[in-house]
Amino acid sequence: MSDFSEVMEPNGFFLPTIDVTIQHNQAVSKGDYLILSPAVLVTTGVANVLANAAGGRKAGCVVVALGDYAQSKPGRYRIQGLVRAMVKSGGGTAIVRDMALQPGTTLDLDTDPPTLNQGRWVAHAVDEVAASTSSTASLRLVELAGLPGLGNYGSGA
């Protein structure tokens, strides 16, 4: 992993891009997030991959597909950096810049806090979406930090 030290001197910085090529045994659509577990790319049952399990909790590395890829064909996935991902607000709230996003249950990144207190934030919204259309997932720019994440949601439990 590269450091967060790429600069655009004399002012400012950006999140370095980290991509990986993976072949998956299922078809994948551009902007979908997937879970990269050791030695396996998961596109189905992601909620279970992230969910709390008795005696342990799972997280995994969140990656976003950079294109549409057929079953069992190599694809390019982003682990970190600026990327267009499928984004929505399940509650129909306006999405504004810097809003935290977490992996939803339908391969999109959601603004809504996870219902389980171990849910992990993985991105910040860059594009803004009006409340009138935010409940339907669409391709939007986000800053992704799929491996380190941005901390887990505390539910107060």
Place this chain on the structure above:
Amino acid sequence: MSILSPVSQIGDTLEPGDDQFWLLADATFIPGDTVLCPVNSDGTYTTCTTPTAASTGVVASAIASDGVFGVVRKGATSGNYARVQIRGEVDANMLSTAAASITVGGTFIPNTSKQLEFDQGNGVTNAKWVALFVGAGSTVSSSTSTPAIRKVWFNGIEGFGRHGGSTS
């Protein structure tokens, strides 16, 4: 992506990373201030501003915003460039509102007064921890409700986790 890089020749010494940038200030900031670095529409970070209540990560109306934070190392007035450290060991202005003893390794959230706040009581579910107390390697137990510059390990991007919501 690590806040630490090994420098050990003997033992297990670690040295924090040191990511510093010049950011355009929208107000007067002085060394030790904790600032918010809003993302631009092109995904870059070029400015710094005073943290808002929402930017601390507290959930409101079923959403949470936070963003990236930094600590000012070289101050600036509005319209000029401040030197801001995003990660690593840095001297930051901090306090414990409740005058609690600040222990080494203790976690801090940013507040809207550009300080690192040690107390994380009820009502701050999901608040983002951005610093760990280093100080001089020992607990500070007196006058902690008075803001003071002390040394921390800072990570304004991923943070060090989040507050779970019950009393600290």
